Amino acid sequence: MNKKTVLLNVRNLHTTFHMMRGKIKAVNGISFMIERGEVLGMVGESGCGKSVTGLSIMRIVPYPGRITEGEVLLEEQNLLELGEKEMRLVRGSEIAMIFQDPMTSLNPVLTISRQLTEAIETHTDIHRHEAQNRAIELLKTVGIPSPEKRIHDYPHQFSGGMRQRVMIAMALSCYPRILIADEPTTALDVTIQAQILELMKEVCEKIETSIMFITHDLGIVAGLCQKVAVMYAGRIVEMAEVEELYSRPCHPYTYGLLTSTPRMDRRESRLNPITGLPPSLYEPPSQCLFASRCAYVEDRCMAAVPELEMIGERHTVACFRSNDNLW
Amino acid sequence: MVSALLCIRLSYRKLEKMFFKSGMKKKIDEMSQSHSRGWQGVKDSLVRFGQNRAALVSSFVLLIFIVIAIFGPTLAPHDPIKIGIGPRLTPPNKDFLLGTDQFGRDVLSRVLYGTRLTLQASIIAVVVAAGIGIPLGLIAGYAGKWTDNIISRFIDILLSFPGILLALIVVAILGTGLGKVQIAVGVSLIPAYARLVRGSVLSAKENVYVEAARAGGCSTFRIATRHILPNVFVPLLVLTTTAIGWAIIIATSINFIGLGVQPPTPEWGADLGAARSYLGVAWWPATFPGLAILITILSINLIGDGLQNALDPRLKHRAVIEK
Numbered sequence: 255m256n257k258k259t260v261l262l263n264v265r266n267l268h269t270t271f272h273m274m275r276g277k278i279k280a281v282n283g284i285s286f287m288i289e290r291g292e293v294l295g296m297v298g299e300s301g302c303g304k305s306v307t308g309l310s311i312m313r314i315v316p317y318p319g320r321i322t323e324g325e326v327l328l329e330e331q332n333l334l335e336l337g338e339k340e341m342r343l344v345r346g347s348e349i350a351m352i353f354q355d356p357m358t359s360l361n362p363v364l365t366i367s368r369q370l371t372e373a374i375e376t377h378t379d380i381h382r383h384e385a386q387n388r389a390i391e392l393l394k395t396v397g398i399p400s401p402e403k404r405i406h407d408y409p410h411q412f413s414g415g416m417r418q419r420v421m422i423a424m425a426l427s428c429y430p431r432i433l434i435a436d437e438p439t440t441a442l443d444v445t446i447q448a449q450i451l452e453l454m455k456e457v458c459e460k461i462e463t464s465i466m467f468i469t470h471d472l473g474i475v476a477g478l479c480q481k482v483a484v485m486y487a488g489r490i491v492e493m494a495e496v497e498e499l500y501s502r503p504c505h506p507y508t509y510g511l512l513t514s515t516p517r518m519d520r521r522e523s524r525l526n527p528i529t530g531l532p533p534s535l536y537e538p539p540s541q542c543l544f545a546s547r548c549a550y551v552e553d554r555c556m557a558a559v560p561e562l563e564m565i566g567e568r569h570t571v572a573c574f575r576s577n578d579n580l581w
Numbered sequence: 582m583v584s585a586l587l588c589i590r591l592s593y594r595k596l597e598k599m600f601f602k603s604g605m606k607k608k609i610d611e612m613s614q615s616h617s618r619g620w621q622g623v624k625d626s627l628v629r630f631g632q633n634r635a636a637l638v639s640s641f642v643l644l645i646f647i648v649i650a651i652f653g654p655t656l657a658p659h660d661p662i663k664i665g666i667g668p669r670l671t672p673p674n675k676d677f678l679l680g681t682d683q684f685g686r687d688v689l690s691r692v693l694y695g696t697r698l699t700l701q702a703s704i705i706a707v708v709v710a711a712g713i714g715i716p717l718g719l720i721a722g723y724a725g726k727w728t729d730n731i732i733s734r735f736i737d738i739l740l741s742f743p744g745i746l747l748a749l750i751v752v753a754i755l756g757t758g759l760g761k762v763q764i765a766v767g768v769s770l771i772p773a774y775a776r777l778v779r780g781s782v783l784s785a786k787e788n789v790y791v792e793a794a795r796a797g798g799c800s801t802f803r804i805a806t807r808h809i810l811p812n813v814f815v816p817l818l819v820l821t822t823t824a825i826g827w828a829i830i831i832a833t834s835i836n837f838i839g840l841g842v843q844p845p846t847p848e849w850g851a852d853l854g855a856a857r858s859y860l861g862v863a864w865w866p867a868t869f870p871g872l873a874i875l876i877t878i879l880s881i882n883l884i885g886d887g888l889q890n891a892l893d894p895r896l897k898h899r900a901v902i903e904k
């Protein structure tokens with residue numbers, strides 16, 4: 255992992271939902287890169303566009319959403335220009351995705367075997383029997399005991415944690431180069447969470463898969479990711495290496511997120527929540543969208559949208575006052 | 582009518598006894614003991630089906646009818662079409678077990694020969710209905726938007742006619758004859774299939790696993806047939822059994838009013854229709870074809886009920902009760 259090459263390059267991506275009442279700009283011009291073998295964390299509160307970003311990269315944004323602008327470059331190939339057939343070859347084999355709720359993301363009427371071998375059969379020339387062997391191998395890798403027997407079971411015979419392991423096996427079955435994990439541990443209890451995260455990290459290192467980890471849990475990000483992007487109202491407001499971001503947050507929103515998280519190393523009787531609600535994304539005004547909730551707001555924040563600016567090596571932030579040492 | 586029902590009830594009792602003596606019950610119970618994974622669910626369902634006596638006996642009765650349908654011509658004592666084999670309208674006796682009809686033809690032979698025509702007509706009709714209705718429902722449910730609109734409105738039009746009337750319209754367009762009746766009955770059953778499949782698809786396609794399958798690179802066709810259609814399997818199976826029952830009713834009704842098979846072809850509905858004018862002097866030529874229709878449909882419906890209970894996943898916890 256000494257050679258740092260850009261694997262996925264998202265440039266100025268816009269995804270808009272065309273509703274009866276107007277347009278919702280769920281993803282509003284975001285750009286980021288994922289390097290080979292890197293784990294990028296995407297954090298932000300509910301509805302800030304994290305999941306839609308993931309779906310946009312896979313090009314499976316549900317109706318009435320549409321990608322209206324931008325580029326998603328996988329190495330040199332712009333995924334947004336591919337035909338639906340070519341895109342299908344990318345899904346699952348180049349970029350795979352794990353969803354939030356393991357209870358509903360497996361088909362209840364098909365055996366684990368059929369669901370696991372499906373991806374393998376779709377993307378390779380391997381025959382059913384061999385695919386079955388590979389599926390058993392995969393289940394062993396993700397730590398399912400006696401996989402030869404369990405592979406013929408149905409999803410309801412598995413616990414939540416086991417199902418998420420199966421989902422990971424399924425996502426990694428074709429050794430994808432990028433894994434988009436959309437809050438894969440949110441529905442699990444804490445001890446299982448730790449196991450699943452450890453497993454993901456381990457397996458992805460083994461097959462050199464980069465991860466885009468979507469979550470709202472800053473603790474997980476600190477333990478798992480190398481780089482973090484903080485999203486707010488459809489935009490990335492700050493992006494940096496994990497340690498840099500946690501020790502020197504430069505956007506008031508990032509600062510707010512960090513101070514509203516309980517910490518083991520400090521004694522605080524109360525947490526400091528960020529007051530107010532995120533703005534509606536129907537035709538957002540051209541101003542800093544965090545302005546209404548920001549304690550450090552100035553006149554210029556209400557006049558224009560701050561662009562992402564480099565303020566250090568690999569540290570960008572979208573705030574007019576990032577140099578003011580506010581806290 | 583009451584005596585006929587009583588008769589059926591009594592014969593059911595007898596058949597039931599025969600069945601339990603024959604050891605089939607034991608075999609089904611044994612099957613549930615073996616523990617090969619994967620087939621376990623199927624076996625559990627089979628055992629649950631076996632515990633439903635009405636359904637079990639009904640399948641036995643239906644099996645007999647199927648055997649008759651296959652071997653009817655060899656079982657029949659007389660030529661069903663030949664006129665004047667015996668005296669006209671003879672009551673049941675030892676030469677003519679079910680009597681003779683208004684042309685002196687053997688009623689038993691006609692009922693036996695008719696079994697094949699009736700069952701065949703209903704099965705072909707259901708195949709036609711399923712073959713058109715399932716894809717229509719799948720396309721409507723999965724594609725949505727205007728495709729769904731067009732297909733659903735078409736189904737609504739079909740639904741606005743009662744089944745028999747719809748079949749009559751098709752017969753009026755195509756003309757009479759056995760093959761045309763089969764198509765007509767099939768068309769009248771299309772809405773049932775299309776609506777069932779569409780509804781199930783609509784609820785199934787909202788599931789995360791459909792999104793997950795898409796993220797795994799599955800094509801729309803593959804998702805529709807491999808991920809969504811299996812979800813509809815159980816209701817489809819139940820619908821198919823009941824649909825065969827409906828098909829028999831509609832087909833025999835069309836034949837009853839003389840728009841289907843033409844005389845002298847032996848068919849239950851047609852025979853019933855032809856013999857009804859003699860009901861005052863001779864009950865047998867009309868009663869036995871009618872009874873055949875009644876028993877067949879009753880068994881099919883009871884099998885449908887049994888299947889529904891045996892395959893309903895919500896009843897899974899009602900585990901196999903040991904006798």
